[in-house]
Amino acid sequence: KAGVTQTPRYLIKTRGQQVTLSCSPISGHRSVSWYQQTPGQGLQFLFEYFSETQRNKGNFPGRFSGRQFSNSRSEMNVSTLELGDSALYLCASSLGVSSGYNEQFFGPGTRLTVL
Amino acid sequence: TQLLEQSPQFLSIQEGENLTVYCNSSSVFSSLQWYRQEPGEGPVLLVTVVTGGEVKKLKRLTFQFGDARKDSSLHITAAQPGDTGLYLCAGMEYGNKLVFGAGTILRVKS
Numbered sequence: 001k002a003g004v005t006q007t008p009r010y011l012i013k014t015r016g017q018q019v020t021l022s023c024s025p026i027s028g029h030r031s032v033s034w035y036q037q038t039p040g041q042g043l044q045f046l047f048e049y050f051s052e053t054q055r056n057k058g059n060f061p062g063r064f065s066g067r068q069f070s071n072s073r074s075e076m077n078v079s080t081l082e083l084g085d086s087a088l089y090l091c092a093s094s095l096g097v098s099s100g101y102n103e104q105f106f107g108p109g110t111r112l113t114v115l
Numbered sequence: 116t117q118l119l120e121q122s123p124q125f126l127s128i129q130e131g132e133n134l135t136v137y138c139n140s141s142s143v144f145s146s147l148q149w150y151r152q153e154p155g156e157g158p159v160l161l162v163t164v165v166t167g168g169e170v171k172k173l174k175r176l177t178f179q180f181g182d183a184r185k186d187s188s189l190h191i192t193a194a195q196p197g198d199t200g201l202y203l204c205a206g207m208e209y210g211n212k213l214v215f216g217a218g219t220i221l222r223v224k225s
Contacts (some may be wrong), residue, residue, distance in 0.1 A: 033212070033213070035213075042216075043203065043215040045212050045214070048211055056210035056211065056212050088155075090157050090158070092213070094211060096211060101163060101165050102207065102211055103148065103160060103163050104160070105160060106150070106157035106160075107157050108156050108157045109156065109157045
């Protein structure tokens with residue numbers, strides 16, 4: 001089975017621009033979660049999509065948004081980029097069932113640098 | 116949001132030594148997952164523990180979930196340079212949301 005893929009792997013943007021990141025989950029997985037990883041804050045949950053609907057949301061400003069398509073692929077958008085948005089953005093794929101044994105598998109991440 | 120405290124933050128040991136990483140919370144999680152991450156890559160799932168008191172072994176790695184499902188530990192026997200990396204524990208909250216500890220950077224010197 002192919003793993004989680006994320007594109008692009010690296011991005012450099014300037015303040016004020018917007019960016020779109022893409023994630024393709026493992027085949028058969030219907031849930032896609034997004035996380036931000038920074039040296040200071042560690043891994044923080046952004047949001048989760050399941051069956052094209054946002055099911056859960058973390059404590060991030062409205063500049064961070066996402067969507068999920070019918071094939072479970074997901075995109076994350078960040079508008080009006082700030083220097084503090086520089087981070088590794090990780091996507092995690094899971095079956096999305098409502099049980100403790102809902103393992104999440106991560107992609108390689110997109111390294112975003114905001115200048 | 117529940118919090119997970121992970122310790123130690125950093126470990127530098129010689130090849131062949133044993134070590135234990137701890138993950139503690141005041142709250143109960145439905146499950147807890149351990150990951151290992153290399154620089155610039157995504158976390159790789161090592162194990163998921165679900166039942167209080169559960170012990171799982173993965174070669175030289177032993178994972179334990181506390182009886183009350185509030186804490187967990189990772190023990191590595193005879194560490195090797197290939198074990199070097201960032202070890203993360205993550206508790207599963209409601210709604211399929213993972214709460215991560217700050218991580219333990221392990222460096223194993225040959």
